Amino acid sequence: MYLDYFPYPSLRLHQDRMLDAVYDTVSSGDHGIIMIDAPTGTGKTSSISAALAARPGKIVVAVRTVSQIDIYIDEISRIWSKTRHKPEIAYMVGKQKICPLEREFRGESVYAGCARLREWSRNYVSSRIAKGSSSIYDPASDSMPEEEPGYRTFCPHYLKSREGFELNGAVHFRRSGRALDVVESLKKRPISPSQLAESCQGICPYEIMSLYAKDADIVIMNYSHLFSPDFQDIIFQWLEMDSEKVTLIIDEAHNLGDAVRDMNSRILSMRMIDLAETEVEKFEGTLGQARLDESRERASWRREGIRIIRLLLPRLKKFLESKQQRMAEGEALLDADLFRSFIYADLDDIEEALSNFSDVAVAVADLNLAEGDRENLQGEIQPSLALVLLFLNDIERAEKDDSYQSKIAVSGSGGKRQARLEVNNIDPAANIRRITDNINATIMLSGTFSPLEAYELYLLGVENRAKKLSLPNPFPRENRLILGTRKATTQLEVREDADNREEISGHIRSLIE
Ligand code: SF4
Structure with a gap:
């Protein structure tokens, strides 16, 4: 059974109860959930041994902080050295933690800087193919020019991760042979995030880990990869995971509810509206007046979308400005009817208006005109226009769904006041169960998960959905001091x-x- 994966000479007090429960839940499948309250010293991380022994497919470990990754890397390293098993472990870490060029981006986020350099890198490859005699660009045989840090025109680490090739007059990209070799080398031992860059042989560590995560037996990722609306729908497809075979371990699960509420809440700030306005200007500039004047039929969605956006963005600004001037610092519930009658005045069909808005937001993304500092899983910057649109949709949703609430918040610092609108998720259960009700099994672990019944109601919304196990403190009472x-x-x-x-x-x- 699981002892074959267990890397220690003996079990700690009560540890067998925990591992038995994990093994049973994972092997029974059927979307089972076990919530385990296990104080420090009970060996919670070893649950992964029982999960490995019982799993039908990939194990996903959801953590809240990068430091938790090392704890699992240590545990898996022990399994490699003390048992006959060698499970492969990958992790997905934000670019701000592993990008080798992170310090070079000034005045822009690492996401925006990375998106820009990747785009320029692809242009570099296209121009090399256009100028060269071969229809294939192999980074291993290119003498890339050395560039001054902070003034780069391409990312050398990204360039080394891709091969370019021309097909039917267009340049396409695939993983480079060297990137695939590096992924193979990572399978030889578990590597911690701090050692990753040196193991990647100059290739972008983010690209390498994204590739490795598809094959690995265990993938560690942030809560947000699974529970944020921005990633939730695509993470399974992106990592080519069959959801019914996925076993999820949620570490420090007492944090899950608050974290999921944060991820599923949206804000609308003045800065987002400013960035959205810049995107529309860039969009109009790219299209040129000639295309805006093209035949009514072909250009109607574009003209209408721009007209709607030009109407809504200034109204949103005006709404925020009036709250900034008149409201006391603090928070107040948003009167959605009042908001709607101000923002959508003179518009007969709100749904159609937002649909036209959406067409332009999609076109802005397609044309790489996005201004912002949030990116999706594919590393593309999310247009601020799209974020404004999602916010407007969420305001509508909050009217129908009791687990959401809209409010206005005004804060001040250094004599300046700022207003923002928020749609807050106040009940995380539905967003958590969108995952847990569709995968093989879920193990929620925490050292401060008491009372379990209350956490079950908060996280899952109902009683008796999960099995619950509460372990006693393993340290003798006389050795404890609070x-x-x-x-x-x-x-x-x-x-x-x-x-x-x-x-x-x-x-x-x-x-x-
Ligand atoms: S491609 Fe990788 S190395 Fe290059 S800027 Fe982006 S994250 Fe950094």
Whole structure:
């Protein structure tokens, strides 16, 4: 059974109960869920041994922070060295953590900078093919010019990950032979995020991991890859995963509800509207007046879309400005009827108006005119026009769906006030169950998951959907001491705060001394 995957000489107190429960849930499948409250010291991470033994397919581990990845890499390394099994493990980490050029992007996000360099890299390949005698561009045989950091016209790491080839007059791209070789080399041992760049032989680590994740037995990813509306619908397809065979381990699952609510909430700020206006201007510039004047039939959707956008964006700005000036700092529920009558005044059919808006947002994405700092799984920047549109759709949804709530928030700093609109997800259960009800099995782990019944209602929305297991503290009572501090906290938002860390380490030092 699972002991074949278990990399330790013996089981800890109560650990067999936990591993038995995980093994049963994963092998029974049928969209089963087990929620485990296991205090520090019970060996929660070893649940992956039981999941590996029982799984019908890929294991996905959802974590909230990058530091949790190393804990799983260590556990899998132990399985490699202490058992006969060698499960392959990949992870998906944000570009801001692993892009080798991250520090070179000034005044733009790593996502926007990366999208720009990738586009320019593809242009570079096309021009090399156009100028050369071969219809194939192989990065291994190209002497790429050295460029000054911060002033690059292509990304050398991206370039090495792709081969370009010409077919029917158009240039297409596929993975380079060297990228595939690097992926094969990663299968020789588990690699932590801090060692990844040096193992990639100059090829973009993000591209390498995206490729490896498709083959690996275990993929670690952020909660957002599974539970954010931006990724949720495409992650299974992108990683070529059969959902019925996926087993999900959710680490630190007491965080899941709040994290899912955050991911499924949207804001609309003045900056987003400004960026959306820039996109429309670029779109009009790209098309040129000549095309805008083309035959009524062919150009009608474009003209109508631009007309609607030119009507709605200034109204949204005006709405925000009036709240900025008149509302006290704080939050208030949004009166959706009032909002709608102001924003959509003179428009007979809101649905049709938003559909025309959407046509232009899609065209902006297709023409690579997006301005913004959020990207999708394929690494494309999401147009701000699309984000504004999604927000408007969510306002409509909040009117019909009790798990959403719309509000206005005004905040101030340095004498300046800023207003924003928000659509907040206040009940995460439906968004969590869109995943858990469609996969083989889910294991939710936490050391602070008590009372489990309350968490079940919060995360899953009903009683008795999950099996529940609460393990006792493995440390003898006489060895335990509970102390409280006034200031130190392990809250995620301030964990990296230097003063807070110093406060915590000071308390630990004084206890040891
Ligand atoms: S392609 Fe990779 S290395 Fe190049 S900018 Fe993007 S993330 Fe960074």
